[in-house]
Amino acid sequence: AQIIDINMGCPAKKVCRKAAGSALLADEELVANILHAVVAAVDVPVTLKIRTGPTPERRNGVTIARIAEDAGIAAIAVHGRSRACAFGGEAEYDTIAAIAATVDIPVWANGDIDSPAKAQAVLAHTGAAGIMIGRAAQGRPWLCGQVAARLGGRPVPATPDRDTQFAVLSEHLAALHAFYGDFLGPRIARKHVGWYLTDAGVSAETRRLFNRLETPAAQLALLAELAARQPTQDLAA
Structure with a gap:
C-alpha cells in the first residue's frame, strides 16, 4: 500500500457497536x-x-488531533458532526477550524460540501489545507472537478449534459x-447506479426495476434503453 488511512469517523451503528469507527473517539487512550x-x-x-467527537456536548476533536500529530499521523480529515449526530442536521465547521489552528499537520474539512461555492466557503472558514467530499459526489463524480476548478481560480465546468452523464x-x-x-x-452496482439515476430524476419505480436485474448484460441493456429516451420519459412509463 502507498498509504494507510484509519477510519475513526464512521457513525454506522453496526460499526460502532463493535467499538470501531467513530465509537473510538470516546476512548482517547x-x-x-x-x-x-x-x-x-x-x-x-x-x-x-475523525468526527468532531462522540457527542455535540463532548467535542474532543482538538484533543484527538493533538494525539494524532504526536503519534506521527501525516494528515487528518475531520467531518463536521459528532458520532451521535450521524448525518442529521448540518455540519459545523468551528471545531474543524480549531483543529486546523492547533496542529501543524494538514487538516481536511469534510461534511455537507456539495458545491464549488460551499467548498470555497468552508476552506475560508476553517483555514483547512483541503477538503474531502463524500456523499455529495455519489452519482455526481464531476463535482470534484468543478470544485477543483473553483479552488484553483479557473472557470467552473458546466454540469455535464444528460448524454454525457449517461x-x-x-x-x-x-x-x-x-x-x-x-x-x-451487478449487486454492488445497484447503489451506485441508484445515486446517478436519483440525481437525474429517474423514478423510484425504474430504479427498483434496475435493482431486480442480476446480470451485467441486463443492467447495461436497461441503462442504454433509459439513456435513449427523452428526459421526460421513464422506463416505468
Whole structure:
C-alpha cells in the first residue's frame, strides 16, 4: 500500500457497536495506542479520519488531533458532526477550524460540501489545507472537478449534459462489472447506479426495476434503453 488511512469517523451503528469507527473517539487512550502502533508498524504515511467527537456536548476533536500529530499521523480529515449526530442536521465547521489552528499537520474539512461555492466557503472558514467530499459526489463524480476548478481560480465546468452523464454512468457500470465479476458486480452496482439515476430524476419505480436485474448484460441493456429516451420519459412509463 502507498498509504494507510484509519477510519475513526464512521457513525454506522453496526460499526460502532463493535467499538470501531467513530465509537473510538470516546476512548482517547485507545486512540493513542492504535495510532502509535500503526505508525510504528508501517513505512508509508498514515492518515486519519475523525468526527468532531462522540457527542455535540463532548467535542474532543482538538484533543484527538493533538494525539494524532504526536503519534506521527501525516494528515487528518475531520467531518463536521459528532458520532451521535450521524448525518442529521448540518455540519459545523468551528471545531474543524480549531483543529486546523492547533496542529501543524494538514487538516481536511469534510461534511455537507456539495458545491464549488460551499467548498470555497468552508476552506475560508476553517483555514483547512483541503477538503474531502463524500456523499455529495455519489452519482455526481464531476463535482470534484468543478470544485477543483473553483479552488484553483479557473472557470467552473458546466454540469455535464444528460448524454454525457449517461456515458459516464455506463463506463462506471462496466468498470464495476469488470472489477467485481458477473455475480457481485451487478449487486454492488445497484447503489451506485441508484445515486446517478436519483440525481437525474429517474423514478423510484425504474430504479427498483434496475435493482431486480442480476446480470451485467441486463443492467447495461436497461441503462442504454433509459439513456435513449427523452428526459421526460421513464422506463416505468
